[in-house]
Amino acid sequence: MRLTSLLRALALAGAFLGTQALAAEAAKTKPAIASFFENPEFSDAELSPSGRYLAVRLGSKDRRDMLGVVDLTTNAVKAVGNFSDADIGQYAWVNDNRLVFTATDKDLAPGDMRYAPGLYAINRDGTGFRQLAMRSGKPFVTNGSTLTSRELLPWHTYLTGQDGAQDSDYIYVQDRNYSSAGEFNYTNLLRLNTVNGRVASSVDRPGDSYYWLLDHNGEPRLTLTRDKATSMVWYRDPATKAWRKLTDFEAYTGRGGTFRPLAFGPDGTLYVLARNHSDTTEVYTYNLNTGKLADHPLVKLDGYDFRGELIMSKDKLLGIRHLTDAMGTTWLDEGMKAMQAKIDQMLPNTVNLINVPPRSETPWVLVTSYADFWPKRTMLYNSETGKLTLVGAAHPAIDPNQMARMDMVDYKTRDGLTIAAGLTLPQGANKNLPLVVLVHGGPWVRGSQWGWNAQAQFLASRGYAVLEPEYRGSTGYGSKLFHAGWKQWGLKMQDDVADATRWAIDKGIADPKRICIAGASYGGYATLMGLIRYPDLYKCGFEWAGVTDINLMYDGSWFYESDTPEDYKRYGMPVLIGDQVKDAEQLKATSPLLQASKITQPLLMGYGTADRRVPLPHGTRFYKAVKDTNPNVEWVEYEEEGHGWKLPKNRIDWWSRVEKFLDKNIGATP
Incomplete structure (x- = not known):
């Protein structure tokens, strides 16, 4: 039986959707098209490194998205970041006290966009605001900013999408270099102080880097470069800072090469993806001294290439998140196995993905839950009290009783x-x-x-x-x-x-x-x-x-x-x-x-x-x-x-046209 068949059978057998009578009643009317194609009302949340605070995107259909922080000890909520002409874009914790974020505009499609995302930082209590990078070549500052006339980082400065050490005011950011024709050339990696906005150092490149991988301590340890049709994987020795090539492969076809990098573990172990005489990619450890893969894979998914991530605490590998028919988690840690079992018992008919703070000091974890009939919901779980609390739902207007x-x-x-x-x-x-x-x-x-x-x-x-x-x-x-x-x-x-x-x-x-x-x-x-x-x-x-x-x-x-x-x-x-x-x-x-x-x-x-x-x-x-x-x-x-289609109005218009088109051509009773 395929995994999805089992999940579907569980959903059909459970009482999660209520009675058949409720489902039949809900099915009498078609759900509104806007409930499918409006922007999600809630998209994400992120626990601070200690798990004491929760960063969330606060917004609604008729107002700009803001960045809010919840103190999980007192449940106090404070809006700490907002723009007058833009929405909060990406955001991340620098440490337990400070966050960085970018700007976006949910009301503009690509043809009307005039600004890069910029980069900003602020403390979780709303103090210490600092603009770090420009938007489209000019400063963009909210009211009350303490920005001086100093030079900002250029507009092509971006977050790395990796947590880093999260134990200081420093982060690594990408400085993407483009040709005069607008083609991407390479990415520099800069170490940036988020309090004073100054670049402390830049990392030497062994070539035209397009990807960087930080280790578990937040230091750059690996980069991928491209030279015409060839991609090369380079390792940076932590003692000498010298680069050493580990493997190469065809950049656009993916042929060749021993492995593709995945992550560094808390003990410095490099985890990689490799086929190693298999048709599918599997997770291996790679010995940086001998240049060899482990004899046996850590993760092998029958019939699937590995797609997912390694879940780590500050000192060990806790589990592996992976995609087969659906997303799932294999826990190596017994405590996490037990927690998963409890949450699955409370939410018996959904996929429940647990996200653990990297340096947890509290009982809080985030749970992302979904099914075929239920859009994503984000919840907080307290492992001490055993209680789940809803943080937000992507599409709350969707009635599961009306879904297929x-x-x-x-x-x-x-x-x-x-x-x-x-x-x-x-x-x-x-x-x-x-x-x-x-x-x-x-x-x-x-x-x-x-x-x-x-x-x-x-x-x-x-x-x-x-x-x-x-x-x-x-x-x-x-x-x-x-x-x-x-x-x-x-x-x-x-x-x-x-x-x-x-x-x-x-x-x-x-x-x-x-x-x-x-x-x-x-x-x-x-x-x-x-x-x-x-x-x-x-x-x-x-x-x-x-x-x-x-x-x-x-x-x-x-x-x-x-x-x-x-x-x-x-x-x-x-x-x-x-x-x-x-x-x-x-x-x-x-x-x-x-x-x-x-x-x-x-x-x-x-x-x-x-x-x-x-x-x-x-x-x-x-x-x-x-x-x-x-x-x-x-x-x-x-x-x-x-x-x-980025804009909800265009998605709604398009799918309204599709509905009429289908009804006209194949919707009638034969």
């Missing part, structure tokens, strides 16, 4: 591969349903995992089954599946999506006359190619931000800027997608733009004017070509949006 069940299933391809897919079925029905085949973007990523998904749940709430197939080229399921997708855009990758669709028909889930294919980015490309190659399988299609021609990815458009790096075009795309010269005929045969006249089914298209990943000409050129022979094509353009 999701399962992870397997399907067979025509050439014998076994591939995973997510399947979400509307309440009360599981046969002969109208089906939406939702193809993930990337394509070199993992698609679905078990949990609540706004798009799939929205479609299911309108009566549609939703199939989210992985396909060759997807990551997370081993190298064989990933490599099988190279140079297969529009070919075997497309066949996999069709085979998944036919699996749903053969199982009696899908009505073969009411199937629509959909997706964004690469998923948009697959939507168009699906309509072209399998006109009898798909009644309609809707796509947004979709690639319409591979050569256009290479060549671009003189008037629209692309953020695709030139090195990726030179070293990555020819291997992964196709060489413009050697594979010229294949790229023509797999171009939706050159075959637009073959699409006769109804089609809905959406693009962002400010998209730099798939610039607007992908959409406008295809729309111009297809509408000449197909009267059933709808077009929407969001001028301020980039690659996908």
Whole structure:
């Protein structure tokens, strides 16, 4: 039995959702579209290093997000950080008394953004405010700031996303260097005093660094550099500060190399990811003296590449967070095992992820809880009292009684591969349903995992089954599946999506006359190619931000800027997608733009004017070509949006259009 099948069975058997009568009553009315696609009302919280204080983002639909701190001893809440023209972005604890944070704007889409995030610091009681880095070349200060006229760090200063030592007023920050054309060159690592704003030192680079890894003491110990098509892993000796190369691999294909770094343990052990004669990546320890992997992996997930993190206290490895069908935790510490068991007993039908303060001195831990029918909630658990306290819910307007069940299933391809897919079925029905085949973007990523998904749940709430197939080229399921997708855009990758669709028909889930294919980015490309190659399988299609021609990815458009790096075009795309010269005929045969006249089914298209990943000409050129022979094509353009929809109003508008489009084309009773 797959993990998700067990989780789903538990959810169905439990009383967590209330009685069947309640579920039936809730199902009479459709949940509002805004409840799916508004910004989350609560996104995150973070315990201080000791666990005595809790940092939270405070906000609502009609006001700017602020940074608040809760004293868990007294339950006193204080707003400590806010902007007049922006929202709190990222934030992190410097130590138990001080925080750093950035600015963002939840009301602006990429096309209207004019500022970098900047960098700021403040004490947990609201004192000691200091601006550390500029926003777009000019200081940005809230009222009451003590900023003087001194020079700030440049706008391209960013947080590392790593905790560091958290025992002083210093942090390491990234200074990203860009070319005059806007392409990323390398990242410098700076040691910054968050009280006076001065850089204490910078770390020497062995090359063009693009990733840094701090050790458990918060010191830079490893970096990844890139030179054309090659990435190199370098280790910094703590005594001499000299760099030593450990391994290298192909930067864009991932081929070669002994390992990829994961984390340093409290005792200095380097944990890495390696295949080591396996199809999937596993967690090993790496001996820095001998340059060898351990004989046996610490973590091996059957059928899955390791994706997750190591959970550590100040002095030992407590457990491993990992993704299989769903996220889960394997605890090595007996106390944490017992705590997990207690929390799971209190929340029996959800995935419950425990987050432990790095230098805990209190009984408090954070619990993130979710299920397929329930969006994420964040709670505090007190291990002494055994009580759970709700901190916030991402989408409190969502009624679990109205949500659908999701399962992870397997399907067979025509050439014998076994591939995973997510399947979400509307309440009360599981046969002969109208089906939406939702193809993930990337394509070199993992698609679905078990949990609540706004798009799939929205479609299911309108009566549609939703199939989210992985396909060759997807990551997370081993190298064989990933490599099988190279140079297969529009070919075997497309066949996999069709085979998944036919699996749903053969199982009696899908009505073969009411199937629509959909997706964004690469998923948009697959939507168009699906309509072209399998006109009898798909009644309609809707796509947004979709690639319409591979050569256009290479060549671009003189008037629209692309953020695709030139090195990726030179070293990555020819291997992964196709060489413009050697594979010229294949790229023509797999171009939706050159075959637009073959699409006769109804089609809905959406693009962002400010998209730099798939610039607007992908959409406008295809729309111009297809509408000449197909009267059933709808077009929407969001001028301020980039690659996908950031603003709730645009998400709501888009999915409202999708609802009408589907109802018109496959929603009617056959």
